[in-house]
Amino acid sequence: MSDWEPKIVCFFCNWCTYGAADLAGVGRMEHPANTRVIRLPCSGRVSPKFILAALREGADGVWVSGCHPGDCHYIEGNYYARRKFALMKDLLEHMGMDPGRVQFSWISSAESTKYVDVAKKVIESIKELGPNTFFNKTQAKVA
């Protein structure tokens, strides 16, 4: 499976990471094209259902990114999100999901360099994990 490339579904907050990705593009910075970005109004909008839905439909990894704590456009959305993510990640891994399949970051709209760095890291680490077989319905044993 040498030509296998991971598909990574990214849930980015409109006010920060999405902007950072945009800025990176404007600045002609590059990273491998494994990401599929879904823009959300705030990291607080991310529901575990979205993450499971992405994996279920065949994503090999999920990357969620929002504003730094204290910088949320809606003041405290990402503080609530942080608690949701902590519990979610722990339970997923408790059930046997590879640590690193679902990743989180805080990236402000000015941090295009951090964006590219993290993107590369996320892509690299998910590549290492190989194709997702957990919560992936495309390999259903039953129709």
Next chain:
Amino acid sequence: MLGYIDKIREISKGLLKDGKVDMIVGFRKGTAPLMNEPCRIVRADDTEHLVWDSNCGINLANYLANRKEKIGIVAKGCDSRNIVTHIIENKIKRDQLVIIGVPCKGMVDKFKLNRMADGEILEASEDEQSVTIKGEGFEKTVKKADVLQENCAVCTHRNPVIHDVMAADPVEEQKDIDPYAGVKAVEAMSTEEKRNYFDELTSACIRCYACRNACPLCYCPTCFVDESAPQWLGKTLDHVDTQTFHFLRAYHCAGRCTDCGACERACPMEIKVREFTKKLNKDCLELYGWEAGLTLEQRPPLDTFKLDDRENFIM
């Protein structure tokens, strides 16, 4: 514990007679042994149908959500914690309730007893320490302590945390037990082992949703399992659909689950669904110092935050 019933009947009768409540929610004898059923009593004379023994494992808080009447409710430790949860989630008002607190010494596990029986159990009786089961050609007496529901065996809140009147003096709380020993055992496994463990655990699940229906926390008008646009999980028995259900069911109980065991008790396939919720309970305790249903004064963990919450997993 068996002596409580006279007191429960007396209190209930008084409440109905004096018009302090419109109904009593309690237990009456079920049609099958080892299965008392929840009931609603509206006439003072009918309070004699109320019962209390070790077969009252169903969580009565399940019958409170969105009620408008004044209700007297019989509540053991875990029911009382789910009542607290209902109040802080605005599913019922404190002043609508007269809580008849019942100190609890644990409910017996009908699955365990069924496995011990040499045939169908047709009759069951109990005294303070033991349970006797009878069927065609067999009779067995076992110690209650050996056949408790698993959640009761590790329960540390046997006395109601909230009550208006008590049916008996508080019982001694269990000490020196680790409610999370099982979770720790799974935590120590490798990723592969964990995956196999949970796949195996849920392999018999028929997705009847009895576990969800028995849980007082599951009161949404439309459950995620029934949503169709978007559809979050398929209706099949493929393990992805099943695991998605179990993950989300548990996750929706995060910071709210009281480990009452009603879900496990309701499962016709004897699936240990508490394995999922217990992990979240442990996390909530370790990360946010929270145990569900102990206080009306604090917001639950997913409805609040601290500036220095754990974020070592965020880049």
